[in-house]
């Protein structure tokens with residue numbers, strides 16, 4: 001079994017590290033927050049005094065941090081302390097440019113690297129059912145896959161460095177746009193006197209079918225487990241959707257791609273967030289859509 005350093009033990013990283021312990025790996029964990037370190041200790045990880053201390057002797061280092069600047073800063077600190085030929089994996093959702101810079105840093109230190117953002121949320125992190133979208137060379141991917149398999153059920157090699165982040169933001173741009181589309185359809189159906197169940201029964205088995213409708217339905221009733229039935233408690237908070245749609249727009253601008261609906265979706269979620277709804281599940285956007293009527 002491998003010796004794995006895990007840095008960033010928040011809502012996602014905490015349960016992911018716990019699953020590596022459960023799988024029999026030796027996990028040396030670190031987070032800036034004492035409560036997160038205590039939880040990881042209770043889950044069976046050894047706790048290091050710093051990021052740098054955690055990576056000493058590690059075969060694999062995993063980071064799960066808020067944004068690109070945190071990842072670059074931690075990788076800059078820990079890479080000089082890592083042995084050549086070991087592996088570093090970043091599972092955070094960050095911008096493609098920072099991911100590429102992180103890969104270049106690792107290469108400079110003779111360390112293999114993968115960007116491996118995830119889909120599946122905190123439920124997937126706890127249940128070890130995440131999807132990992134990976135960018136990196138074949139050797140790094142082959143070395144990282146058995147470790148990622150202990151935290152997820154689907155591990156996809158998307159291409160070279162940065163390709164995992166590219167796949168993640170493209171997927172979440174579809175998600176943001178499709179949730180608004182489904183919400184608009186329900187809001188229109190309400191005005192036309194159509195019941196939620198009738199629209200669901202038709203669209204879920206017709207060409208309007210999509211994940212935002214069938215798994216995360218934004219009105220209560222048709223899909224009992226969707227956050228709409230639980231006062232729109234996340235789930236996936238709207239502030240994270242703003243983050244991902246902004247990463248998609250930054251990437252589109254840098255690459256010269258036209259994403260007019262992605263841009264509009266970003267503006268709509270930003271307005272929802274600015275009205276104090278950042279902590280509301282992203283399917284709560286239907287409330288905002290309803291308010292737009294008549295404006």
Ligand code: NAD
Pocket residue numbers: 007008009010011012013030031032033036051064065066067070074091092093094118119120121122235236240243
């Ligand atoms: P979080 O804020 O709960 O956890 C981040 C952790 O990183 C915190 O515990 C923080 O103390 C720690 N941290 C920050 N800087 C550090 C440093 N220098 N050294 C050590 N620890 C440091 O966030 P999260 O929900 O766990 O998300 C982590 C990443 O996963 C984000 O990039 C997010 O976009 C992505 N993500 C989240 C979800 C979700 O549903 N929460 C789903 C998919 C992807």
